[in-house]
Amino acid sequence: MNDQAEALRNLVRQDEGAPLFRAEPAETRPTRILTITSGKGGVGKSNFTLNFALQLQSQGYKVLVFDADIGMANIDVLMGASPKYNLYHLLKREKSIEEIIYRGHNDLQFIAGGSGFNDLLSLTKEELEYFTEQVLSLSGSLDFILFDTGAGLTKESMTFITAAEQTIVVTTPEPTSITDAYAIIKMVHSQEPGIRFQLVVNRVTDRKEGQQTADKIRMVSNQFLQLDIPTLGYIPDDANVSKAVKRQVPFSVLYPDSAATRELKELVRRFEQSQPAAAPTEAEEGGGVKRFLSRMLKFMK
Ligand SMILES: Nc1ncnc2c1ncn2[C@@H]1O[C@H](COP(=O)(O)OP(=O)(O)OP(=O)(O)O)[C@@H](O)[C@H]1O
Ligand SMILES: [Mg+2]
Structure with missing residues (x-):
């Protein structure tokens, strides 16, 4: 595993003058990497991720959705698409990253889930180098990469959440969903205190219920983790x-x-x-993509 970590470290090294791959991207955007997660399953993460991505896109941002849910990959199903290739083909060096990016409704770019994430932690040096190079080639061309992770504390989800700079935790007003949301916040915070959390309460009957739910999570996080978790909003329970x-x-x-x-x-x-202004140099330095990849290293040692 040390070999892999070293290979990746070399690829993402900030101080190397020479370009790492192909041509410079036409645009340089400081890419923000977010994960969308929950403690309990079935709370609406995938629907939220997809529709959130579409709304961001309609505001003029360039967005890529990455389905990182291993067990129940379903961003593609929500769009009625059946992509032939997914992360697995990238990891096995059978396809380039461009070849596994699909276009869904309103041309939304997405990478379908697959069995690939299981393999991510056991790649050969060459496979890891290829993966890293390919992901780095996205630097500068996207404003946001959104990872829809599986529910709960799996090793793969934790890898993505702690490597990304921010995470949106989705919960419903149900007590089981609230306690599980807090459990995941606590776990992530203890591993990576720098991660920014934001909360979304889904399936609320009314605003009051949303507020009460958010208050509960906010209060325990404040009291026990000295962490302030802002709420992005409450989405109603809607038969549509x-x-x-x-x-x-x-x-x-x-x-x-x-x-x-x-x-x-x-x-x-x-x-x-809520998004902090980007530093002027952030895009040239590979935005959040380099940072994300180098943080993933921690889990490959
Ligand atoms: N705001 C909402 N109003 C009504 N129903 C909703 C809402 N959000 C989600 N649902 C229902 O919950 C179901 C599960 O949603 P979704 O697949 O997005 O959850 P998930 O958190 O991604 O699940 P998993 O943990 O299995 O990945 C949806 O198919 C839909 O029927
Ligand atoms: Mg899902």
Whole structure:
């Protein structure tokens, strides 16, 4: 494993003058990497990730959704797409990253999940180098990479969450979902105190229920972790979400005037305002992509 870590370290080394791969990207954007996670499963992460990504895109950002849910990969199903290639083919050096990026509704770019993530932690040196180079080639061309992770504390999810700079924790008002959300916050915070958390309460009956749910998580996080977790918003329980899932079209595309979509739009506005301004050099330095890759190293030692 040390060999792999060394190879990756060399590739992401900041102080090397020579370009690492191909031509310079046409644009240079400081890419932000986010994970979307939850303690309990089935709380609405994938639907949130997909529709959040679409809204960000409609605000003019370049977004890529990465389905990092190993067990229940389903971003593609939510879009009625059946991509032939996924991360597995990239890891095995069968396809380039461009070849595994698909276009969904409104041309949203996404990488389908697959069995590949299991293999990520046991790659050969050559496979790891290829993976790293390919992911680095995304630097500068995207504003956001969103990882939809599986629920709970799996090793793979933890790798992504702790390597990314920020994570959105999705919960519902149910007590089991709240306690599990707190458990994941506590675990991530203890491993990587620098990760920024933001909360989304999904499937609320009304704003009051959303507020009460957010308050509970905020209070325990404040008290026991000295951590302030801002809330991005509350998405109502809306029958249109399930209807859209059945039609395999993202709810914000199929039902742009639904209560869920309206709240999501507000939420995206708050998210935009919450983003720290990028340092002028961030894009040239590989934005968040380099940082993300070098942080993944910790788990490969
Ligand atoms: N705001 C909502 N209103 C009504 N139903 C919702 C809402 N959000 C999600 N759902 C329902 O919950 C189901 C599960 O959502 P989703 O697949 O996004 O959850 P998940 O957290 O990604 O699940 P998993 O942990 O299995 O990956 C949806 O198919 C939909 O029926
Ligand atoms: Mg999911």
